[in-house]
Amino acid sequence: MGLTGSDVLTTCVDFINTLAPCLVRAGWHGDIANLLSLLLGVVIVATVPLLTVILLIWIERKFAARIQDRIGPNRVGPYGLLQSLADALKMLTKEDITPTGADRVLFNLAPIITFATVVLIWAIIPFTPLHIGADLSIGILYFVAVGSIGAVKVMIGGWSSNNKYALLGAFRTIALIVSYEVPMILALLVPVLMAGSMGMQDLTRAQGGMWFIVMSPLAAIIFFIANLAETGRSPFDLLEAESELIAGYNIEYSGFKFGMFMAGEFMHVFTVAVLTAVLFLGGWWGPFVDQVPALGFIWLGLKTAVVYLFMLLIRNTVPRFRIDQVMNINWKFMVPLSIVLILLQSFLLRLVDELGLRPAPELANDLLANVPQTLVLLAGNLVLGAIFMILLQRHGRTLREADEAVAAVRDPAPAGGMAEA
Amino acid sequence: METLNEWAFVGVFFAIAWVFPALPIIGAWLVRPKKPNALKKQTYESGVETVGDTWVQFRVQYYIYGLVFLIFDVEMIFLFPWAVAYERLDWFAYGAGFLFIFLLTDALIYAWRKRALEWV
Amino acid sequence: MIELNAQTIAFAILSALILGGGLGVVTTRNLVHGALWLILSLLGVAGYFVLLSAPFLAAVQVLVYIGAIAILIVFAVMLTRSMTSLGEVRNRQWWLSAITVVLLFLLLAVGIILPVWGRGAPGEVTSLSATVGGAAELGEALVAGDGFVLPFEVASILLTAAMIGAIVVARDEEDGQA
Numbered sequence: 266m267g268l269t270g271s272d273v274l275t276t277c278v279d280f281i282n283t284l285a286p287c288l289v290r291a292g293w294h295g296d297i298a299n300l301l302s303l304l305l306g307v308v309i310v311a312t313v314p315l316l317t318v319i320l321l322i323w324i325e326r327k328f329a330a331r332i333q334d335r336i337g338p339n340r341v342g343p344y345g346l347l348q349s350l351a352d353a354l355k356m357l358t359k360e361d362i363t364p365t366g367a368d369r370v371l372f373n374l375a376p377i378i379t380f381a382t383v384v385l386i387w388a389i390i391p392f393t394p395l396h397i398g399a400d401l402s403i404g405i406l407y408f409v410a411v412g413s414i415g416a417v418k419v420m421i422g423g424w425s426s427n428n429k430y431a432l433l434g435a436f437r438t439i440a441l442i443v444s445y446e447v448p449m450i451l452a453l454l455v456p457v458l459m460a461g462s463m464g465m466q467d468l469t470r471a472q473g474g475m476w477f478i479v480m481s482p483l484a485a486i487i488f489f490i491a492n493l494a495e496t497g498r499s500p501f502d503l504l505e506a507e508s509e510l511i512a513g514y515n516i517e518y519s520g521f522k523f524g525m526f527m528a529g530e531f532m533h534v535f536t537v538a539v540l541t542a543v544l545f546l547g548g549w550w551g552p553f554v555d556q557v558p559a560l561g562f563i564w565l566g567l568k569t570a571v572v573y574l575f576m577l578l579i580r581n582t583v584p585r586f587r588i589d590q591v592m593n594i595n596w597k598f599m600v601p602l603s604i605v606l607i608l609l610q611s612f613l614l615r616l617v618d619e620l621g622l623r624p625a626p627e628l629a630n631d632l633l634a635n636v637p638q639t640l641v642l643l644a645g646n647l648v649l650g651a652i653f654m655i656l657l658q659r660h661g662r663t664l665r666e667a668d669e670a671v672a673a674v675r676d677p678a679p680a681g682g683m684a685e686a
Numbered sequence: 687m688e689t690l691n692e693w694a695f696v697g698v699f700f701a702i703a704w705v706f707p708a709l710p711i712i713g714a715w716l717v718r719p720k721k722p723n724a725l726k727k728q729t730y731e732s733g734v735e736t737v738g739d740t741w742v743q744f745r746v747q748y749y750i751y752g753l754v755f756l757i758f759d760v761e762m763i764f765l766f767p768w769a770v771a772y773e774r775l776d777w778f779a780y781g782a783g784f785l786f787i788f789l790l791t792d793a794l795i796y797a798w799r800k801r802a803l804e805w806v
Numbered sequence: 807m808i809e810l811n812a813q814t815i816a817f818a819i820l821s822a823l824i825l826g827g828g829l830g831v832v833t834t835r836n837l838v839h840g841a842l843w844l845i846l847s848l849l850g851v852a853g854y855f856v857l858l859s860a861p862f863l864a865a866v867q868v869l870v871y872i873g874a875i876a877i878l879i880v881f882a883v884m885l886t887r888s889m890t891s892l893g894e895v896r897n898r899q900w901w902l903s904a905i906t907v908v909l910l911f912l913l914l915a916v917g918i919i920l921p922v923w924g925r926g927a928p929g930e931v932t933s934l935s936a937t938v939g940g941a942a943e944l945g946e947a948l949v950a951g952d953g954f955v956l957p958f959e960v961a962s963i964l965l966t967a968a969m970i971g972a973i974v975v976a977r978d979e980e981d982g983q984a
Contacts, residue, residue: 299691299812303698311699311706357714371842373711380707388699399695406766406865407696413873417845420880424838436748436884439877443755446873450762457769521714525707589805592751596794596803600758604791607765608784611772615780618773690813693856697816744884750976752881756874757969763866764948764961771945779949782958789962793969802973 307388310398314387314532321531322349325577332581356524364517368425375422376518376525382414383532390539391465393549393561404465405457408540409450412495415533416442422526423514435514437588442495444595449491451603455484455610456544469548473630478545480642481610483650485545487603489572492537494591496530498580534576535569542568602653606646613645750802754794761790817857823850837883845876862944 323338323346330337338345363372388398389407401407416439423435457463459480460471471477478485518526542548546568549561586594617623617638624634768783797803827847831840848871855864897903947953 299694300698303691303695304702306695307699307702311702315706357710357717377704377707377711381703384703384706385696385699388696398699399692401692401696401861403861403865406862406869410865410868410873413869416873416877417842420877421842424880436744436881440748440751443874443877444751447755447758447762450759454762454765454769457766458772461770461773463766463770521711525711592803592805596754597798600794601791604787604794608787611769611780611783614772615777690857690859693861694812694816696856697853744881746885746976749878749881749885750973752874752878753972753976754969756870756878757965759870759874760965761962763870764958767862767945767948769945771949775946775949782949782955785959786962789959789966790969793966796970797973800973800977802977 306398310387311384314384314536317535318528318532319349321535325531328574328577329581353524356521359520364427371421371425375418375425376522376529378418378421379526379529382411382418383529383536385411386536389465391469391543391548392565394554394558397466400464400466403463405453405463405468409453413446419514426517428517431514431517438514441591444592445491445494448487448595448599448603449495451607452484452487452491454607455481458611458614465543469543469550472547472550474624474632474635475639476545476547480639481646483606483646485541487599487606488545489541491599493576493579496533496537498534498576502585535573538573538576539569541572598657606649609645609649610642613642617641747805754797757793758790813857816853820850820853823847838880841876841879841883844879845872848872848876
């Protein structure tokens with residue numbers, strides 16, 4: 266055919282862009298033509314996460330299996346690729362039991378909201394320099410706002426189940442989600458400070474010279490950890506641990522609705538990975554992206570894969586926290602750290618301006634021109650990180666000595682009986 | 687400056703986003719077996735009969751976490767425009783932001799010392 | 807007459823959402839349901855902000871009202887257990903309050919809103935602007951020396967007071983914890 270990959274993608278964009286004027290010329294009403302082209306865009310953007318979820322479930326299971334020294338699904342389809350499809354079909358045919366006393370409308374609404382709120386975030390993801398669902402000027406704030414609706418869906422799901430465990434699980438989940446939004450949003454302020462805009466394309470373009478993860482690794486780490494907690498991933502998955510509150514707020518859900526919750530969670534994790542890649546790893550930046558914009562999609566995909574696999578790695582290797590540890594980590598470590606980080610980062614940015622270390626606008630995308638200011642910011646970050654690590658270490662030592670003192674009092678004989686639980 | 691058209695995209699997205707998950711649920715409703723009986727519909731409580739009404743001891747700690755989050759939420763709302771305009775501002779703006787954040791850190795320290803952040 | 811274009815349709819849908827949500831809040835017996843209707847209404851208000859070229863405020867609305875305040879309302883409902891299912895309405899003078907409210911509404915609409923923002927009035931808005939305002943100007947205004955920097959700091963003090971007050975009230979039962 267002679268059509269390269271980039272040609273195909275730009276033609277698609279042109280098709281979307283020219284659909285409206287074409288229809289108008291054909292006599293359609295302007296607004297309706299506009300609506301049609303929007304609809305097309307929406308369907309395209311919404312299908313991306315939905316298709317990836319199927320792949321994600323397979324990746325998750327295979328990865329977890331390999332880490333646990335087993336093979337994982339390998340019977341359904343080549344290498345078990347059709348396993349998720351088989352599971353989906355199975356769930357479709359399972360009986361859906363609505364418990365007595367459950368609020369029917371809300372009970373059915375909760376899984377739908379779960380899915381919808383995650384899919385909505387994809388409207389602002391910049392796939393390539395030219396393709397983004399909606400380049401809102403408040404891009405990142407939109408993500409935060411839509412994410413905060415997540416707490417509502419937990420409440421609806423837990424309360425409508427008419428089950429004590431579900432309600433208890435819902436409260437705990439909400440407390441967790443709501444607490445970890447504070448450091449997450451504070452960490453998000455750092456890229457906004459550095460890019461001077463909240464729009465996602467602006468945030469990506471500002472990383473042309475240097476990725477934000479290098480300029481502010483602490484912000485990336487805080488954002489990453491806070492999102493691990495928000496999505497309920499290990500080591501913060503205490504709320505869906507089978508030995509704890511059974512399945513938390515979705516105890517009473519069976520059949521496909523339960524599948525929706527799970528799929529929604531996978532999608533949420535993937536969305537968070539994409540966002541981390543966009544905000545801190547440079548999004549669609551990569552070699553040759555200026556000449557062939559469509560390559561941005563591939564670079565973004567690669568970076569997302571790295572982040573996602575890293576999340577999976579953590580999930581399968583680290584033990585989980587207790588709820589009081591989770592809360593303490595948030596309010597006594599992450600929130601103070603992110604507050605100090607913002608103060609420090611804004612101070613350093615002002616300092617960089619004063620010292621004239623900012624690259625000239627035409628050199629903004631040049632790696633070497635960005636190195637001086639990066640060094641200053643990186644140094645500040647590392648110093649702050651070191652200080653907090655030392656504080657954490659001392660705190661850990663205090664706790665450990667207190668524990669040992671208590672144990673020594675209770676149990677003075679060295680090779681004696683068992684220490685009490 | 688984006689036009690209102692971008693938001694129209696979000697509006698359409700919002701309307702469609704409900705359709706996507708609703709379709710499989712409706713599909714499942716058509717396909718799955720429907721044989722409810724009283725035993726299956728019982729509320730789950732570790733395999734025993736439920737005791738008492740469905741209401742749990744709601745601890746005030748949940749409310750406090752929500753409240754502290756609300757306060758910080760509003761604080762961050764103020765900080766976003768500050769951060770966006772930051773590069774064209776001067777040291778005075780930094781000082782204003784610093785004072786703002788410092789006062790709220792004050793509140794956090796108070797909450798910390800008063801043990802309001804403990805999961806007791 | 808009112809021109810039928812996309813913005814008017816959006817306005818109509820949002821108004822239906824807000825008013826419907828409001829109706830839902832006052833008519834439902836169940837307080838948790840009421841909180842959820844409120845969320846619907848607040849979503850409509852966020853949509854209004856977008857139509858008025860203030861997307862930042864729309865995001866703030868969703869983030870603060872729906873993400874935090876609605877959750878707190880539900881928590882507060884849960885704290886007072888007997889409220890999750892109300893009995894019948896015990897108010898005998900509801901007709902009096904209905905008349906008062908309608909009169910008040912007419913007063914506001916005819917006396918204040920129409921003369922200032924109605925047709926032919928000085929504040930009339932004939933069409934919604936197609937471009938959208940940004941947060942950068944807001945940021946500059948907030949910290950400008952001759953701008954709103956004082957209210958900015960006062961807001962911070964207010965928030966601090968709110969947090970301290972709430973903690974004092976909520977932790978009231980712990981005596982002797984200095």
